[in-house]
Amino acid sequence: MTTAEDTRPGVNALRRELAHFRYSLFRLETFQRYSGSSEDEAFAEWRRTGSLPRTDELRAWCEWIDQRIREGCRAQRVHVVREPLTDYLRFELASYKPNVLAGEEVRIIPVSEGCWPTDVPAESDFWLVDGRSLWSMRYGHGGEWLGAQHVADPRQVVEACTVRDAALAQSVLWQDYHPR
Helix, strand or coil, X not given: CCCCCCCCCCHHHXXXXXXXXXXXXXXXXXXXXXXXXXXXXXXXXXXXXXXXXXXXXXXXXXXXXXXXXXXXXEEEEEEEEEECCCHHHHHHHHHCHHHHHHCCEEEEEEEECCCXXXXXXXXXXXXXXXXXXXXXXXXXXXXXXXXXXXXXXHHHHHHHHHHHHHHHHHCEEHHHHCCC
């Protein structure tokens, strides 16, 4: 998996770690809107045309995930989504299809206003690599991606494992949710 250098704090170190995971990746997404990445252009195109562009970045990610899954690794993602869905969340859900086809297990936790899943902190996005390395994702107030921060505190890593388990237990497969 090769990517261009990124000037946001921690992003290049996170990408190196993701590229060398040994057996599992887990991604928690709790925000209802993300911006500040190549996804902005893809969302604009989806709104204009109704189709999802397949960017070089997405193609590289999916090829890499496919290879790692064939090697016996696991890649999982859970996104908590508020209903009713916004245009952006409909786009986000549709954009997971290539990930799923590549072998990534994408799961959804649908919630209504005023509800939130148990033991899954709101506005807590992270990557958990091999169940031992935690990377907290940093976002601005508008959902713009500011960077990533490695979390070295073992207690926080254990807590992230608990959050992962809670999120997986309360979620449904993307394939079962997306047709709605």
